[in-house]
Amino acid sequence: MVMTVWDLGLAQLVQLIYKKIKTSAFEFGKSLPFVREKVQLEVEKQLRGIESSMLGSAEERAKYNKFVVLPPKGLSEEDIMNELTQYQKMAKHVAESGKVSGAVYNGDNNLTRIVNEAMYKFAWANPLHTSLFPGVRKMEAEVVAMTTKLFNGDANTCGTMTSGGTESILMAIRAHKEWAKQYKNITQPHMVVPVTAHAAFDKAADYFGIRISHVPIDPDTCKVDIPKLKKVICRNTILIVGSCPGFPHGVADDIEALSDVAIAHDVGLHVDCCLGGFVVAFLADAGYPIPPFDFRVKGVTSISADTHKYACAPKGSSIVLYRTQELRRFQYFCAPNWPGGLYASPTIAGSRPGNLVVGCWTAMVYKGHDGYVQQAKELVQKVLRMKEAIKSHKELFVFGDPAISVVALGSKVMDAYRVGGLLVERGWDIGWIQFPNGVHISVTALTDAEAFVVDLEGVMEQIRREPFAPPTGAAKTYGAATSIPDRNLIDRLARGAIDLMYKPL
Template sequence: MATFTIKNPRQAFINAVVAYIVFRQAAKGMRMLSVYGIQHVLSFLWKKVAGGVIRHLRRAPGAGTVVQKNIAKAIKNIEDTMIIDVPGESKFLTIPDAAMSDEEILAVLRRRQNEAGIDWKNGRVSGAVYHGGEELGRLTSEAYAMFSLTNPLHPGVFPGLRRIEAEVVRMVVDLYNGSSECCGTTTSGGTESIIMAVRAHVVWGREARGLETPNIVVPVTAHAAFDKAAEYFGIGITHVPVDAKTQRVDIKAMKRVIDSNTVLIVGSSATYPHGVADDLVALSDLAIKHKIGFHIDSCLGSFIMPFLKEAGFPEVICDFRLPGVTSISCDTHKYGFAPKGTSVVMYSNKQLRHYQYFTIATWPGGIYASPTIAGSRCGAVIAACWAAMTKMGRDGYLEECKRIVGSRIKIQQAIEEIPELYVVGEPTSSVVAFASHWPVNIYGVLDELKNRGWELNPMQFPSALHIACTRLTVPVVDELIRDLNQAVAAVKANPDGYGNGSQAIYGFAATVPDSTIVEEVAEGFIDTLYTV
């Protein structure tokens, strides 16, 4: 009988390790090809290599200095735009020795409230201010004042606030067709709602499934809060491409990237960039098949999407009627018209919600438990949220859905009639995104609209603009359409005249291989927010 002997066990072991690594990398490469396609993979590899070269050169004395000077120049431009000394206005850099009078304090606040900015009160801003009207504003302000000293961390001290918060959650769960088993918590906003949902599924994966390296799978159009959550928790995140025409997530690609460590897949209703609803039914089926979580991000869709059918628009089922849904995020401070700082994250059952909580029984300060990231929280915004929801009622929200989505449709139709523009994706809610045909530069259109007093949001990958219609947009739709036509005509007449401004920023961000350069500029922007 023939025998097989290894003459050099050490070399054989090394060969086996190398073969394993090569196999793993080859499998990873094939997986990327199957999900993203050859063009995207080549672009990714080019950016990775070129970005590495640039980062290496930045460490070189001469080249690095040049790059840093350009970064510093960009940040200085941001500072010059944002940090403006107001003649006669004092700067408060230390606490005053003597108390200021009420009149003095209120005078300073009024002056700063009225400092020049975009005219949001007359609807010239995309999203940002989700105004429910002057009457509702007065009511929510009064509710806020009534509960300004309350803290949900102390339910024994503020039992009425505990009931108010529980009712807010229950009303939103009901809006999203949740059963008696469904539940949730309030949070400070959509980002925290998303982070909490990710945490719940990650902890579930570790404790219930024994996973050491859980990961989540999201569309490339999913909110950046999922990336923030992945970074905070040190977990893997895979971004799945979307269909170029519809901008909905590619379900086949999603199937290919789910693995044994995946704890959560995500769909949006609707996406922030393009106002598109992903194929939530297919995602629900996918989650059931793989026995994993499925989160619907309806922070932007909030109180719009649940009323679409009743308002006479095509229905998008984005709630607990889909059997695979395990969590949903909904911002009450957007189309619920509550003050900023309120959102609700919902779960299909209490056990999953428990994975969101933090508890510690061994702290010398006593048994500590909190539902979300914060310990102490502002009870005033919760009370004002309750006031907004009960004042609006379902009839009020239905009427606003008709008006707001109707304004989006009117703007979309106008865009479709401008030959130089085209709508990106298939919008379903309050948002419409649009891009331009050459030679019209879409960021030039953005700057021309700014010159006319509008503040729309720039998008990238692909380059586009979007407007999130609000209650304030409705009366100024015709003005926007007029100014949009004029802006396009101006850029078309001088296509080479828009190399600076928005094009300089977003054109650079879309093409530079080393994303850390853009990130440094973004960090400089945030630093500017805290510069007096």
């Protein structure tokens, strides 16, 4: 079943028609040669701006050595360390400032030291070779086992480690796709996700050839609209998705309601806990309980949770969990007839860095249950303090009612990106969200909530003094991007920015 105009309110219908007309006019304009040339020049201009922001000015780049061919002779240890120190100094923002959204989640220097020592012991380990590295195999199995208990699994609950949240999501979708193919003869799979679900679901749909439907959220709660979700489920639907919490606004979808839908339609339900899995699992013990979201909920068939975020493990580790071992087997790849021997792997990669498994195991046993409970308590208290500060300014609002590890602000009377731009000028590294525009902060152990309160007060005072000043810097760039009706242009800019990531200084 597809959504029709009858499912839209009058205001929504008018907005849809206006958007279509605006987009059509833009498409027509692009067909004119002089417009195409102007668009190309503008894209190139924007990419030059991105290059300058990413790589620095020509003068800044000249300060550093370039390694685009191998040095004739290997560098000495001293020279290597000097180069690494220079690379380290290139950062414009440091997480230790307390003004960085997400990115670095551990604030315990002792844990960093212990994890580095543990990883050094297994620097060349590869889980692919279980006979050579049996200890790494054991640690990986233990990481998964500990995580299944945190999400209230039973004896049949299982999972695997992956390289990150995206791979965890891809693996869960592959498992559901292959299961539905075998047991329900679905060859044109379809999945249903909230518009706020992580973009990794779109990546999975693109990679695996799955049709994807995006369901709006309730504008007040920022939770997925359950009645609208029901309308797009069809006989080819293999999976529906809920987030706990969602990345943009830090709001958890109603997982119990989604479970009822999944059971009624005999489809899978994946709960994406990648961002805050190692917070939500401890909220009840921290004194901030939320509704059930894990395997206590009958319809939940898989869960993703990143260990390299709030579990404080090194980057490059995540967990995907399944209610049953049978479902997990559909994630695996096996090539029994390869001349090189029997080949089978649990995830996308064949060889994997065993030291990341070791680092993850080390972080989890170091923190322990009590350490994660204390972390959850402190994170929620920071979020509540920052929410209070945002709400104290009548021009701003908080998206939904987040109470986990993310807070996002918006405005109905001004451009929220201007707020973000001025926060950046005060040293903040923030997340920019869109549709509608907003500013997102993933709160970590390092986040300085009181600095946010003070800086936001200063930003709002400046805006009240200069109400008509235009956005600058990143705020201007992001604002322009969200106003362009042709998202193909944004796609070109994004691909161009990725190209720049692989450009030496």
